[in-house]
Amino acid sequence: xxxxxxxxxxxxxxxxxxxxxxxxxxxxxxxxxxxxxxxxxxxxxxxxxxxxxxxxxxxxxxxxxxxxxxxxxxxxxxxxxxxxxxxxxxxxxxxxxxxxxxxxxxxxxxxxxxxxxxxxxxxxxxxxxxxxxxxxxxxxxxxxxxxxxxxxxxxxxxxxxxxxxxxxxxxxxxxxxxxxxxxxxxxxxxxxxxxxxxxxxxxxxxxxxxxxxxxxxxxxxxxxxxxxxxxxxxxxxxxxxxxxxxxxxxxxxxxxxxxxxxxxxxxxxxxxxxxxxxxxxxxxxx
Numbered sequence: 280x281x282x283x284x285x286x287x288x289x290x291x292x293x294x295x296x297x298x299x300x301x302x303x304x305x306x307x308x309x310x311x312x313x314x315x316x317x318x319x320x321x322x323x324x325x326x327x328x329x330x331x332x333x334x335x336x337x338x339x340x341x342x343x344x345x346x347x348x349x350x351x352x353x354x355x356x357x358x359x360x361x362x363x364x365x366x367x368x369x370x371x372x373x374x375x376x377x378x379x380x381x382x383x384x385x386x387x388x389x390x391x392x393x394x395x396x397x398x399x400x401x402x403x404x405x406x407x408x409x410x411x412x413x414x415x416x417x418x419x420x421x422x423x424x425x426x427x428x429x430x431x432x433x434x435x436x437x438x439x440x441x442x443x444x445x446x447x448x449x450x451x452x453x454x455x456x457x458x459x460x461x462x463x464x465x466x467x468x469x470x471x472x473x474x475x476x477x478x479x480x481x482x483x484x485x486x487x488x489x490x491x492x493x494x495x496x497x498x499x500x501x502x503x504x505x506x507x508x509x510x511x512x513x514x515x516x517x518x519x520x521x522x523x524x525x526x527x528x529x530x531x532x533x534x535x536x537x538x539x540x541x542x543x544x545x546x547x548x549x550x551x552x553x554x555x556x557x558x559x560x561x562x563x564x565x
Contacts, residue, residue, distance in 0.1 A: 288374040289323030289352075290330065298337055305342065313338075317346040317546045319537045321355050321529055324369070324376045324390050331564070332557035339552045346546035348537075349564035351385050353378035355532030356490035360520055364479070365486025368468060368503070369529075370451065370493035372406075375464060377471040379483050383565055389474035393454075393461040404432065408440065409447070415498035416445040417505070448496050452506060465506035484515040492526045 285296040305311055320334055331349055338344050353367040357380055367378045375393050379386040412428055427441045449456060452463045462470065472483045489500060500521040507517055522528055536542065547560050 289325060289371070291333075294333065294337070298341065301338075301342065313342045313344045316344060317348065317543065318344045319348050319350060319533055319542075319546075321350050321352050321533045323352055323374075324378050324385065325374075325392055326351075328558070328561055331560055335547070335552060335557040335560050339549050344549065346543075346548040347552075347560065348542070348546045349560060350533055350536055351378070351565055352490070352529045353385060354380055354383055354565050355530075355536065356525075356528045357486075357488055357532065358383070358535055359528045359532030360488050360522060362486055362488070364482050365488055366468065366472060366483040367488045367490055368464060368494065369491045370464070370489075371491040372493070375451070375467070375493075377464070377467040379471050379475045379479070381476075381479055381482075385565065386475055386479075389471050391462070391467045391471045391474075393467055409493075410495070412440050412444050413448050413496060414445055415448050415451075415496045415502045417498065417502060451493070452502065463506075465503060465510075468503070468507060469510045469512075481515065484512065485518045487517070487519045488528075489519065489521045490525050490528045494521065494525055 285291070285293050285300060291297045305313055318338060320338070322331065322334070334349075335347055338347055353369060353376070356367050356369065357363065357365050363383050364381050365379075367380065369376050369378070377391045379389045408430055412430065427439050428444070430438050430440055432438060450459065452465060454461045454463055468487065472480050475483055487503075489503075500519045504517055504519050524531060545563060547563055551559055
């Protein structure tokens, strides 16, 4: 593979490399015959119709899968929590998004993207520090309760982490403190709900679901609720669900969808693709 990243912020950057990854997965890891299987593909909220058509073309033509179905990551996360309507806050390795969903259908006009995260040269170390030490403080000017922690770097080096443990994740709430112009997560949630149909807003406030590895910070849901209450939400019943497995919530929701008795009937078959073209997937997939 070349130096270009195969995917970035949830979007494929190099289709040739992506096809190589898929081929290795299907042939070497899963050891399946694609023509014997339907495939459910989960894609990010920012994936375009063109992206879906390209995936459809590669998987049905080059790999010869029997059929294909697409599901947005946000819809899959909501489904994993037993809901069909609500608002999903997704924060992963690449970016963050807030997606209002009504009866399994993303309200595309109200979806907000923000906070792109760029790869660090020592990303594995950064990720490990984030997962083991960092947390969300109750408020920005948090001066109580933090401790000095030692972290072992490669080659027998050590660093001491103190205020950085809560100052680094603070970018999720106040990006401007790190020189970012994007909205913080609370503002994204508020704006997305305000863009939703007024009749749906109460359902959105009452069904906020956190999903993705970067929502796993200790104190995340409590701080988000506290920040949202600073907006004009007195009449709103704010409820935030933070499942213990939200790092893999999308996968669980997709697995539930693919296991439904009627799943075989809704996939876009290879025959339908050959008759109608790749754009046919938009008629059937969320």
